[in-house]
Every structure is written in C-alpha cells, then in structure tokens.
Amino acid sequence: MSTMKIEDKLAVNKFDIDKDVHIQLKEEACKNCDVHSCLYVCPADCFKLGESDNITFAYEGCLECGSCRIVCDKDAIEWTLPRAGFGICYQYG
Amino acid sequence: MEEKFDAIVVGAGPAGSACGYTLAKAGLNTLVVERGKFPGAKNMWGGAYYGPFLHELFPNFWEEAPVERYIKHRKFSFLTEDSALSVDFTTKKFDEPPYNGFSVLRAKFDRWLASKAEQAGAIVASGLQGDDLLWEGSKVSGIKAGGDDLPADVVVVCDGANSILAEKAGLRGDLSPKDMKQGVKEVIQLPREVIEQRFNLNGKEGIAWESLGTFTKGIPGGAFIYTNEDSLSIGVVVQLNALAEKNVKANDLLEEYKQHPEVASFLKDGKMVEYSAHLIPVSGKAMMPTLYGDGILVAGDAAAMTLATGLALEGANFAIASGAAAAETIIEAKKTGDFSKTTLSRYQTRLEQSFVLKDLETFKKAPHFLENPRLYEKYPEFVCDMAEKIFTNDGKPREKTMKLLKQAMDGRISFLQIIQDLWQIKRSI
Incomplete structure (x- = not known):
C-alpha cells in the first residue's frame, strides 16, 4: 500500500460542510507565535504555513478533535464546534 | 407551554445512551441531545469493546447489537524498523458467551445503543447541540440547545473528551495536552474471506493486535489493528504534547506503521474508506473533573473515565458504567426531588464502589509510567535484537544466552534502568 496524503484520506470522508466557519484564528496572537504546533497536531492538516510565515486555516476538513485548541498556548484559536448536524459525519467510526 | 424534563443528557455516545436508557426505563421523562446527524456520527475509537458490563445492562447484547467480530486473539508486537517480536494469546474461553470482547464500529454501535434508550422511552434528539447550561442561581436548571431553553431537574454531561459543558459548569479547568492522546485511524475494506485467511480466523472470530515500537519515534503511544467483519480498523494512539514538542x-x-513489513501484507489491496481522529483523555484520576454539582453530573470521556495502563486502553465500558451510575443516582434523587450537590455526590460513591473508580484508583500511577520513552524505542529494539541473536544461525560459534543479552543491552539500556523500570511496573501497573 503506497503512502497516502491526508487530503486524499479526507476526500473519502463524509462531510456536511456548513457555510459558517467554526474555528477562527486570532491574528494578533497567532502572529506572535514561532512554535506553530498547530501544524503538527492537526490530524486533518487544516493549518498551513503561508509564504510570510503566517498560519492559515481551512475548516472544511476539520475532524473536530480539539487538538489545536488544547495545544495552542498563545490562545490564538477561537474554537467552537460546527453547528449541529454539520461537519464530519462518520459512517464507520 | 414549555416542557420540563426530569433529566437532560448531553451527548448520545456510550455514556449518554446508557444513562438515557437507565433513566427512561425507570420512568423518568428524559431527553438525550446529540449534535451529530445521528448518534455515532461524531464518534470514533480504536475499535474493541471489553468487559461484562454491557451484558449486565442488555443480556446477550451481541445477539442484537451490531458487533463486528468477537475477540478470539489478543496479539502484541514489539516492532523495530525491520523486525517484529510478537505474542499472540488465545484461549477456548474467548470463544464462549459472554465473550471477552468485540470489535465494533461506532457509527453503527452508538446508533444501536441510542435506540435502546429510545425504546425505553427517552427522546433522543439528533442534530441538536447542548450549547450551554441554564442556571437558577448556582444550580444548573437545564440547557440551551438550538436557540431554545430546555429546562430540567438535572443535566448529565456526556459530551466527550473536549467536554465544553463540564468547562462551562466550572467543574474542570483547561485541558492539558499532557493529559491527552490523539488517535488517528483508517478503516480499510477487505473481503471477509481475505481477512479470515490472512489473520487465521474462522466465522465471527476476530483479533485485536496492538504494537509498540520505533515507528512512533520515541513518542509515547502505539498502534492497533482490529478486524471487523469486512474491514480493518488500523491506527495509532500517541501523546498529544509530544507531537507538538517533536513536530x-x-x-x-x-x-x-502501515509500511512495516510485518503489517503491510495484512493490508494489501485494501480500500481505505474512512479517516478519523479523536482525543483520548489518558491521565485518569489526575485529570478527572469534579463529577457533580447542583443539578449536574459528568460521565464518560467528559469525566476522563478512561483506563490507560499500557496493556489496556479502555473507555467505552467505563463510559457505559458511569452513565448508568449517574442515572441510578438521579433515580434515587427523584424520590425526594432533591438534586442538590449533596444528594448527587452519591454518584461518586457509586463509582467508587464499582470497577470504574476502583480500576482508575488501582492504576493511577500508570499514566506516569507510560511516559517513559524507553518503552517506545529502547525496549522494542532490545527485545528484537535479542530475538535476532537467538534465532539467527550464521554458522559462527554460538554465544551463551546471557552474553547475547549483554550484547543486546550494550549502549542501549543498562541493568540499573531495567531494574528501575521493573520497579515502576510493579508500582504502577
């Protein structure tokens, strides 16, 4: 079995993506961070490092695990759950 | 007119559904709210359920519940980059009801458990999130859900590892990455007969196979494979803070892990059908929130009721038992209509008398022991090296076993460290 990328893995999942973004970055706090733990602890690769060393976040593939919320010590993540009925919808679990 | 429930349970996972079932069966007017489209939609786990408690709640549950296979084999492996040393235990007893364990997929299982609560008379409202608590002074008096105020005598918080409501209730502080493991998993589809052939299984037999080794790069944790009926659950469970610290x-x-030669051949030609992730609270009693307050109880993962000893990582049985214990406490409180903190503190007493807090007390030092990095790198290398030395015939004159042992330890691990670690094992697990 060849190595699979996270985005390809997420592509097989069932999501009901809401128009509302459930996780927001607090830009000021995020800017002052050079650890970028979010890049590693997010199992869905929702956080990316931008060209100017800024973090960007895309909520669509979020598996709602809460890792980023717990790990970020800059308090830079406004973390909520997607609206009820939206987000990841596991068919196996 | 606004309906007031006797009890509202937040979350229809194992804890919430067991609680809702027990409450409804005793005739209490019970609402279970679940933020997923259906119970189980937000839930994942490794995949095996152990222990007799569910059988006590639902005798012979395996005849009707969507269990995948019963666990006939428990296999454990130490893996290095190119070697594996394994132990595979099985006994005739694992073949017989009430069985020792089952592989289970949560999307099916949680729905079944919630249907039992429904059949007993509880209202299970999926697609409804318990957003916040309602308060009457310092007493919890219901929840806010989907823009509505839903009043109740008592609220049982079973909203999982991230428990937002336990936090909002002030029953716990911030969660620490040191207290969490992250599980990521794939479900890989394979024809039933291929699984049975590869793992040497017959009929409904299944295997639970856990591994420790160098593939976690010294990060506390391990990997698992559980056989389902026509799929494999394969994943790793690793310490959250270490992922952050080691990038x-x-x-x-x-x-x-999937590429390891010992593992890869079992997965060949499989089709990946789901990728999932979840946090597991692993520090047991050390991270446990306050379990009760005025008009509120906490159960399951929300209460960090997971047993992690290295040889076991169990949560669902503790969740179900704690959910049922919360319900029994409420049923008793209902007789006098007193849902104060003092009355609800009997929940803790119940748990202390059951395996839930007894096991967590017995193994309260295990989480600290499991932080020992030697377990994940040095010992797997040491035992595989030792095995290689014993089993290799390269035509050279042979060495005595103790000399081989010393060679395998050399520069890797000292006698003193082994003695210290054995002492830790004695103290903690």
Whole structure:
C-alpha cells in the first residue's frame, strides 16, 4: 500500500460542510507565535504555513478533535464546534 | 407551554445512551441531545469493546447489537524498523458467551445503543447541540440547545473528551495536552474471506493486535489493528504534547506503521474508506473533573473515565458504567426531588464502589509510567535484537544466552534502568 496524503484520506470522508466557519484564528496572537504546533497536531492538516510565515486555516476538513485548541498556548484559536448536524459525519467510526 | 424534563443528557455516545436508557426505563421523562446527524456520527475509537458490563445492562447484547467480530486473539508486537517480536494469546474461553470482547464500529454501535434508550422511552434528539447550561442561581436548571431553553431537574454531561459543558459548569479547568492522546485511524475494506485467511480466523472470530515500537519515534503511544467483519480498523494512539514538542504528525506515524513489513501484507489491496481522529483523555484520576454539582453530573470521556495502563486502553465500558451510575443516582434523587450537590455526590460513591473508580484508583500511577520513552524505542529494539541473536544461525560459534543479552543491552539500556523500570511496573501497573 503506497503512502497516502491526508487530503486524499479526507476526500473519502463524509462531510456536511456548513457555510459558517467554526474555528477562527486570532491574528494578533497567532502572529506572535514561532512554535506553530498547530501544524503538527492537526490530524486533518487544516493549518498551513503561508509564504510570510503566517498560519492559515481551512475548516472544511476539520475532524473536530480539539487538538489545536488544547495545544495552542498563545490562545490564538477561537474554537467552537460546527453547528449541529454539520461537519464530519462518520459512517464507520 | 414549555416542557420540563426530569433529566437532560448531553451527548448520545456510550455514556449518554446508557444513562438515557437507565433513566427512561425507570420512568423518568428524559431527553438525550446529540449534535451529530445521528448518534455515532461524531464518534470514533480504536475499535474493541471489553468487559461484562454491557451484558449486565442488555443480556446477550451481541445477539442484537451490531458487533463486528468477537475477540478470539489478543496479539502484541514489539516492532523495530525491520523486525517484529510478537505474542499472540488465545484461549477456548474467548470463544464462549459472554465473550471477552468485540470489535465494533461506532457509527453503527452508538446508533444501536441510542435506540435502546429510545425504546425505553427517552427522546433522543439528533442534530441538536447542548450549547450551554441554564442556571437558577448556582444550580444548573437545564440547557440551551438550538436557540431554545430546555429546562430540567438535572443535566448529565456526556459530551466527550473536549467536554465544553463540564468547562462551562466550572467543574474542570483547561485541558492539558499532557493529559491527552490523539488517535488517528483508517478503516480499510477487505473481503471477509481475505481477512479470515490472512489473520487465521474462522466465522465471527476476530483479533485485536496492538504494537509498540520505533515507528512512533520515541513518542509515547502505539498502534492497533482490529478486524471487523469486512474491514480493518488500523491506527495509532500517541501523546498529544509530544507531537507538538517533536513536530511530528500522527498520520506520518500511521503511514510508517502501515509500511512495516510485518503489517503491510495484512493490508494489501485494501480500500481505505474512512479517516478519523479523536482525543483520548489518558491521565485518569489526575485529570478527572469534579463529577457533580447542583443539578449536574459528568460521565464518560467528559469525566476522563478512561483506563490507560499500557496493556489496556479502555473507555467505552467505563463510559457505559458511569452513565448508568449517574442515572441510578438521579433515580434515587427523584424520590425526594432533591438534586442538590449533596444528594448527587452519591454518584461518586457509586463509582467508587464499582470497577470504574476502583480500576482508575488501582492504576493511577500508570499514566506516569507510560511516559517513559524507553518503552517506545529502547525496549522494542532490545527485545528484537535479542530475538535476532537467538534465532539467527550464521554458522559462527554460538554465544551463551546471557552474553547475547549483554550484547543486546550494550549502549542501549543498562541493568540499573531495567531494574528501575521493573520497579515502576510493579508500582504502577
């Protein structure tokens, strides 16, 4: 079995993506961070490092695990759950 | 007119559904709210359920519940990059009801458990999130859900590892990455007969196979494979703070594990049908929130009721038992209509008398022991090296076993460290 990328893995999942973004970055706090733990602890690769060393976040593939919320010590993540009925919808679990 | 429930349970996972079932069966007007489209939609786990408690709640549950296979084999492996040393235990007893354990997929299982609560008379409202608590002074008096105020005598918080409501109730502080493991998993589809052939299984037999080894790069944790009926659950469970500190992604460790020569052949030609992730609270009693307050109880993962000893990582049985214990406490409180903190403190007493807090007390030092990095790198290398030395015939004159042992230890691990670690094992697990 060849190595699979996270985005390809997420592509097989069932999501009901809401128009509302459930996780927001607090830009000021995020800017002052050079650890970028979010890049590693997010199992869905929702956080990316931008060209100017800024973090960007895309909520669509979020598996709602809460890792980023717990790990970020800059308090830079406004973390909520997607609206009820939206987000990841596991068919196996 | 606004309906007031006797009890509202937040979350229809194992804790919430067991609680809702027990309450409704005793005739209490019970609402269970679940934020997923259906119970189980937000839930994942490794995949095996152990223990007799569910059988006590639902005798012979395996005849009707969507269990995949019963666990006939428990296999454990130490893996290095190119070697594996395994132990595979099985006994005739695992073949017989009430069985020792089952592989289970949560999307099916949680729905079944919630249907039992429904059949007993509880209202299970999926697609409804318990957003916040309602308060009357310092007493919890219901929840806010979907823009509505839903009043109740008592609220049982079973909203999982991230428990927002336990936090809002002030029953716990911030969660620490040191207290969490991250599980990532794939479900890989394979024809039933291929699984049975590869793992040497017959009929409904299944295997639970756990591994420790160098694939976690010294990060506390391990990997698992559970056989389902026509799929495999395969994943890694690793310490959250260590991922952050070492800049490692759990998925990369999972990929490395999947490529291991001992593992890869079992997965060949399989089709990946789901990728999932979840947090597991692993520090047991050390991280447990306050379990009760005025008009509120906490159960399951929300209460960190997970047993992690290295040889066991169990949560669902503790969740179900704690959910049922919360319900019994409420049923008793209902007789006098007193849902104060003092009355609800009997929940803790019940748990102390059951395996839930007894096991967590017995193994309260295990989480600390499991932080020992030697377990994940040095010992797997040491035992595999030792095995290689014993089993290799390279035509050279042979050495005595103790000399081989010393060679395998050399520069890797000292006698003193082994003695210290054995002492830790005695103290903690």
